[in-house]
Amino acid sequence: MKRLPIGISDFKELITNNYIYVDKTKYIYELLSSCKYVFLSRPRRFGKSLLLSTIEYLHEGQRELFNGLYIENKWNWSEKYPVIKINFAIDIKTSSEIYEVIRNEIRLNYKRMEIGKEREEKHVGLMLQNLIIEVSERYNKQVVVLIDEYDKPILDVIEDKNQAEEVRKTLKSFYSVLKVLDKYIRFVLVTGVSKFAKVSLFSGLNQLEDISLSKEYGDICGYTQQELEYYFKEYLKGINIEEVKEWYNGYNFLGSRVYNPFDVLLYLKKREVRNYWYETGRTEFLFKIIKQKNFDLPYLHKKYYTSEILEKFDIEYISIEALMFQTGYLTIKEEYKYENEEVLYSLDYPNKEVRKSFNSEILFYITGDYQIDRTTLINIAFKKENLQEIKKQIEVFISTISYEVLKNEYVYAAAIYGLVYATGYNVIIEDNTSKGRIDLTIVVDKKVVYIIEFKVLENEREKGKALKQIKEKEYHKKYLNCEKIYLVGIEFDKVKKELINFEYEIIGGVGK
Template identity: 45%
Template sequence: MKRLPIGIQTFSELVDPDENYVYVDKTREIRDLALSGKYFFLSRPRRFGKSVLISTLCELFGGNQGLFKGLYIEDKWNWDTRHPVIKISFGGGDFGSEKRFEESLFEVLSDNAEKLQVECGKTIKRPNSCFRQLIKEAWKKTGQKVVILIDEYDKPILDFITEKEQARLNRDKLKSFYGIIKEMDEYIRFVFITGVSKFSKLNLFSGLNNLRDITLNPTFSTLCGYTHREVGEAFGEYLEGVDLEKLREWYNGYNYFGEPLYNPFDILLFLAENKEYRPYWWSTGNPSFLIDLLKDQLRYLPDLENCIVDDFVLDAFDVDFIDIVALLWQTGYLTFDSKFERLGTIFYKLKVPNREIQISLNVLFLDYFTNLRKEHLGLRSTLYDALLKGDMKLIQENIQRLFDSIPYQNYANAIIQHYEGYYASVIYAYFASLGLPLAVEESSNKGRVDMTIILPQKVYVIEFKVDQPGRALNQIKAKGYHKKHLGNGRDVYLVGISFSSQERNIEEFDWELIES
């Protein structure tokens, strides 16, 4: 049985027969990319295979034919031409000051100069000048145009995204550095830049205006990540006894308008850790920045998981303005559901990609909203059992306890305690953290109900109000929000919840049962 390549980001090691790793062949897509243009940009979430892609491109353009034996591209590439490759990764440097930024970048460029056996920086100590010299000297030495590969291009900015002054400084340094590429166009064969975020071209790549963004291009949608077919073919020996539909539900769902994708890290860890369903990818990062942004951008939480945006929102990401929806998408906590055109503008509908993110993201929100971190598991388990049994008294008590746990300072904004969306957001996060199938603002012919929970034997149709006792349940019945669920063999519970802005908790919990 082949080994699982956990943490392996070097192509030569991945395909080494002595190492005997599972390798998912992406060279068909890579060949299409390499032959279709010159300047490319790709944004993908962390641990999605970007560094392996960079390493593969490095060996391909370097002409290392032996590494590609048995792969799609083996007999479909001109191995006679070997290009000098400059590979820059911002993954390991120190960018906390202008001096350390320049030192880190200069060190990376010097390493490239040493590998290419050219001089760079003996008399020129500034990174931009060194980069310019490195490109020209590599071209002179080999007689071939240069390939430039940049990994984690945005890390010097993202590492300081909550420290605006340093983030701006690093952005401006990078903008100047990337501008060298356009200046040296005549010496360049191919440029590929990748990272997590999709910073505004205007603010970071204005000097490189011929950069082609393939982030949402269906042709290149599977360059990184695993398709369901690839998982089955490459990891078949490991998948014995695995419920493939459950695997898909938990980890598949990333969509860039091609086939839905798995994050490779999830698949590898799932197979290595006794095939237990856990939030492997989520656990490797610390998305606390999301909470900081939520504080600044008060949003109705369910809207974040079922929203519609246009290109202007997705492309407006910058240090001075970070739209939380754009950030959630770029970092992998939201993905695309569909797209459509209206009045000459393309709109995108977003969704949570899979169960791992649904549960983990909402647990994170609950940790922010409440002081129940240590008690979450017990409370969530009790709530789940109560929903399955239709124990309305226990459901009410459980929700009341949830709101009792919210610190006073969370209501410091005087507006928030009157904001219906806040209370709905807390309950939504609570239910969603159970992995329940939720429909938010589900439509009927007379309007939208706030929340619907659909279980195998029961349906809960829920409406929220603030300081309006008696209205929530009446609205459900008057507008017939529940009628679409009748006659489907499930008991239907109509639940009206009114909150008191003064007490900051439930003041009325009304419900009716319509048995199947």
Template identity: 40%
Template sequence: MKKLPVGISTLKEIIEEGHAYVDKSKFVHNLSERGKYYFLSRPRRFGKSLFIDTLKAAFEADKDLFRGLWLYDNWDWEKRYPVIHISFAEGVLKSRDELDRKIFELIEGHQKRLGVQCRYKDSVSGCFSDLIQRSSEKYALRAVILIDEYDKPILDNIVNPKIAEEMREGLNNLYSVIKGQDANLCFVFLTGVSKFSKVSLFSGLNNLTDITLDAEYSAICGYTEPEMVSVFSERLENKSLEDIRKWYNGYAWLGEKVYNPFSILHYLRAGKFRNYWFETGTPTFLINLLQKNQYYIPDIENIEASETLIGAFDIDFIRPENLLFQAGYLTIAHDRRVAGKIFYKLQYPNMEVKASLSDYILNRYSHDTVLKERTQLRIYQAFQDADPDSLHKIFQSLFSAIPHDWYRKNKLSAYEGYYASVFYCYFTALGLDVTAEDTTSHGRIDMTVKIDNRAYIFEFKVVDIDKTPGTALGQIKQKGYAEKYRAGMAEIYLIGVEFDRDERNIVTFEWEQLQASQ
């Protein structure tokens, strides 16, 4: 049984140390044959660095590493190209001066490795341009440029727009060289987490082919299910593929769905379902943005955004939708064309992301972590016991326990979506089967929770805002929301919850139980 390549991003180590490898080398061939300038955006810890290293090994003609892989018999191994590999993955740069010094260090390393000497010692753009030209001349082959984590210096400073702008200018100074060196370049590939606008970051480099949403390259990073089952078959014995799929599969960029490689490798090593990927990064900036925009959290499941919106990202234009998508918290469910524009339906890729993000958001809404965890256990038990009255008591107590001062600081009493968002986050953080804005032939249910062949249908109202006549429970009954679940569930619970902003709590909690046959 081959070792798991947990945390390894170099092809040489994976192959020579006997680790399992999911062969992505055919993509190397396809890219090199069909174009020259490429850009790819993928979430963190998704295998971008390993693919960059695979490109590097191929262009440097390291043939032995590809023995047994698709590319071995489909590549010209006689040509050894000068490869300039720039990565901003290591460290955190906090100023333009630090960025320029880092770039000079990287360029100097390539000068020594390629055996060339740059003439321009005080100019980032001049030195980089000289490196490309002299490498091409020495090797009598046009150079290859591979840039990994191209956007990290900006993202590391995104909470400080002034520094982020300085980083953007510094990177633009570097990347703008590429277009001018076209005659000396054979292949260029840039990758990172975000997709910044070409105008702001790639001034002059307008010939990049963006393969982020190209169905043909959807599986360039990550594992398809056939790949996972084939490569890790021995480790998957006696494991539920359905559960693994639910937890870690589901990422899609208009093509075949893929598993998160970081999470699946950790799961195969530990044998336990955990939030491996989510634990490697804290989305503080995202949570601040959601709170600033008073985002109705259940709506995260029902975002439909234009191609422009999910593709547009800049220091002065950051929306929750594009950040959620580009950072990997949402993926594409499907697309549709409307009057010449493409719109994408976004959704959580899997249970790991949905539960983890909800739990993280809940930390912001909850003033007491210990209370939050105790509440989660009590909520789960209430569902297990089919006891809506306990849910009422739990949430009544929860809202009562939030100090007045905490409301004042966060202005949550003025946020009408806050109350329903708290319900939603508690339910999804537990990993329950929750559907927000649940579509029926009669309208949309605010929230449905399914557990143990029972469906709980929730309708929420803020009484001093929602002027719709009747009660929340009455609306469930009037709209016939239960019809959707009569055939598939043994029991159905209709729950109407009404809030008052002045009271900052639940003022009405009514419920009825229906049998599926009723």
């Protein structure tokens, strides 16, 4: 039985050491046959480095590595091209370090290509230009340029706008030479997690084609359900495939729904449901930006977005929607096309793993505590319909939040939304009905529904307003097909920031 390719990003190592390779060479062949300058963004651990490595060995003409693959009998093996590889994976802490990182990458390529010592240059663009020209002249061939994690140096310092701007200027100078070296270049592929606006980083390189949301390349990284069941069938024996899909499938780049390879490979090895992708390295800068900007996260999946919004952000303007989409915390749920109008997309969490993990992380930034035990306890309380325990857990949870955060009813609803959403239940904030909006709806197993209204009261004489509103506006009628409906009014003291009233009524559903 072939081995699971966990953490293997070198194509040659994967093939020669009996690892499973999911054949993506059909997409690679089509890409190389139709494009010259290409950009691709995908979340981390999605197979971008393996894609670059495969393209590298292909241009080096190592046919023996491609035996039996789609591309074997289609590629012109008589033609070989030198490959320049630039990898920005190394961490930087200050903008001043980017120059040395670039210099080191250039030096490594000079050594690997056996063309002597690099020239002494201070301009990073001239470093790359000299390398490309010298390699091309040394081998009398056009050059393939592969750039991995192009955006990481900026993301490493993105919290500091001034440092991020300095790194961007340096990288802009570095990439700027590509536009004048066309005759020396065979193919360019730039990959990363995020997509910065072309004008800010690749100014002048108008020929760079972005395939990140091209339907024909939607499956170029990641595993489709069909690929998982075909290539890993020996590992799927005795596995609950529906559970695997619920936890790890669901990423959508306008092709098939795909798995993050790293997640599902670790699951197949350990045969245990866990947050593998999330546990191995969070996108730290994302959560810091969310906290700084105070974004309304519960509303992100209730909006519609154009591809332009999803595909780019910049240092001056950080689109949280774009950032969460590009880093893999949100994915495309559906696309909508109206006659003569631009296509719009709705977003959602790709799977259960990301939904639970992300909301747990948000709770940490709200309260300073990961709230894992509390999430579990309130999950059980909702499932067992234990209203007193629900009250207790909400009361304890609210007490952990800074009084500066608790300003209005929406904040209370949003905080509790995060707590409950991490359980995996169907949770809807500002749920529309014909007579108004429910603050929070929680559907458990499609049988039991909790309709919750929050109020922040000036004084205790106002107690009862929340439940009264639910009843007067007949919010429950939207859920009469459920077996049991709980109408829950929760009220907080405006000054003391504490729960002062929790009351509920039960209505039988299914037409009653």
